[in-house]
Amino acid sequence: MKLVVQVKLLLKPVQATALQATLRACNEAATWASQIAFEKDVKNNFALRRLTYDEAKARWGLGAQAAQHVIKKTCDAYATLKANLRAGNLGMPGSKRYRKANEKPVAFRPESAQPYDDRMLSWQITERRVSIWTVYGRVKDVAFTAGPEQLATLALYRKGESDLVCRDGMWFLLATCEVPEVPPSTEPVDFLGVDLGIALQKRNTPSAKRRLKKRRRKEARRAKDINHKIAKHVVAEAERTGRGIALENLTGIRERVRLRKPQRATHSSWSFAQLGQFIAYKARRAGVPLVYVDPAYTSRTCAECGHIDKANRVSQAWFACRSCGVVAHADRNGSRNIRARAWELWRRGAESTAPAPPEGTRPGGVGRERSITASDARCASPLT
Template identity: 60%
Template sequence: MMRLVVQVKLLPTPEQAAALEATLRAVNAAACHVSAQAYDQQTFRNYDLRKHTYTQIKDEYGLAAQAAQHVIKKVADAYATLHANLRAGNLGQEGSPRRTRATSKPITFRPDAAQPYDDRCLSWQINVRTVSIWTVAGRVRNMAFTASPDQIAMLSAHRKGESDLLLRDGMWFLIATCDLPDRPVTVPDGFLGVDLGIVNIATTSTGSRHCGKGLNAVRHRRRELRRRLQAKQTKSAKRLLKKRRRAEARFAANTNHVIAKQIMTEAERTGNGIALEDLQGIRDRVRLRKPQRVTLHSWSFHQLGSFLAYKAARAGIAVIHVDPAYTSQQCSSCGHVDRNNRLDQASFSCTSCGFAEHADVNAARNIAARGVAGWAVSHAA
């Protein structure tokens, strides 16, 4: 089963919006209270927290039974995520400032943080584009929402489970979970290697390069504007920074969607699977000059990989992750590995056989070859 989310925009009246805002403030104040109790007592399991806090938050914050249950579960999930990050070392070593900040106080929740709803608290009337939702002011019925035809079709056919109520920049959204049945993976004829990089976000083994100089110019221009606004430290500059932060996130996500769709189309047309680099820990491994570090850390390669993965799963296309070590130094023609093979960022010339190619295309071909080998090993009879 593949799980996707659909985001729809709510269109509440002023009275309905006030009820939603009061609800978020109440549930998040209750969540902060439960979190403080969990931290003080070092009790983080959902069932144990429910015994200590359920009745109290229902009475003090005016929550319905299901809303109180979701508040407690939200807190338990937040601590489960924190502890998983601690075990994985994502917050640094023992005694590091970042780890100390994360563990020295209870988790807190913003007054407008998202709140999960299940079908007892939220019902959908998809055919008339309305929802009925619980609030601290009572049940609010006939609240309108808007969505694209594709989103409506997805909700009608596959919506299941919880939905999150979200307030973002003064706008209200519901993020609904949809469970899609798995599609059988087609045995690939070969693999399309994808090299992820700084100058070109993605390069395929067939020679297609996605978003190079033009995109980097936009990113540089926005980064310089952000730097100047941050230096001003005025209220208006901070407001503009907040506004631009959303716009830049949308720009990056849209670019990643476009690149993923183009790569998917190429893989479907050729009957190939997709071979990607396993970039786990790339930011800790690579050694780059300062301007390149800024570019590397400001782009979500993980997001691009996740977009490719879910689009491929919906289309039944095989995806495999391979070790990226030395793919930029290895000759895709003879296999010779040498640092001197890489003349500069864009040029590759093998010192053994003389093979020459664009450096990113050569790396993508190595990734494709490793994808074929990895698939053969993992699917051996």
């Protein structure tokens, strides 16, 4: 199982200057390579390398490994774009958003992340130091800081590439670690149902939007921290009580859910995957079974009598059954339905379906700048 450990670099001014120049050169070269790939319709790594490798090295002063990573990063960006277009994440074919994404070359920001392999980056984990390649030569004795758990994971399981990231003037390395999975040791006695709720922004004034944009990264980090804490608590509770975890299969929910126009932007920016990914990888690491269930009508079904009615959902927060009269918190009722469906699937012989993290995700590290509001997540057991 791949996890990503984030460490913060403690740079001297001259070291920060060298890394800043390196990111700028790599991303300028990647943008140039992207234009070549777009104009000649060459998106294959080896084919694009034949067209750009020598000039990238000579023009931007890149080393052999750096030039190869720049070209591979460019090809990966086009592969990701193609996958998003195919999945409909950028609108329907012919739409303005689709054309805007498809009719121009991919461009890289000056401070976009740059991958490093072990030839370009050397770790001295016990001394908390790294040696890193830059366009000005090798920069040695770069200090970093991380928690004890992160250091232990690095020492035992670090393998593969690391990404150099600059965010808000701070520098980080995101190191890939191959952590062994723990198979479930026993059959679960039951399941915890997790209902992922959405708390939409209420104020939609220009001043609220400006403040939200100004604080977006801080809020994203806060939301991610909350998601990690929720996921850790859910997995720990399931492990302690010998239960599995049930999650909704939210694939395609953006296409299924219809919202009023003022809510669409907030809904589209809500990452349905983040909390689920956090729970999934923590469950796999702890050996806790995980089952995904069909979320259809879980918010309209009474967990007591099974009656399904749209009118049962009297508000965002409350559920009132039109048949048996039971009144409950809507998320708690939904989580009980999720738990019941998971238990029924498991009884029929379903196996744990905790998926591997999608290619390019960073479940244990910084990740991408898309977050969810997780304050509405609820857990249900057969006792609730």
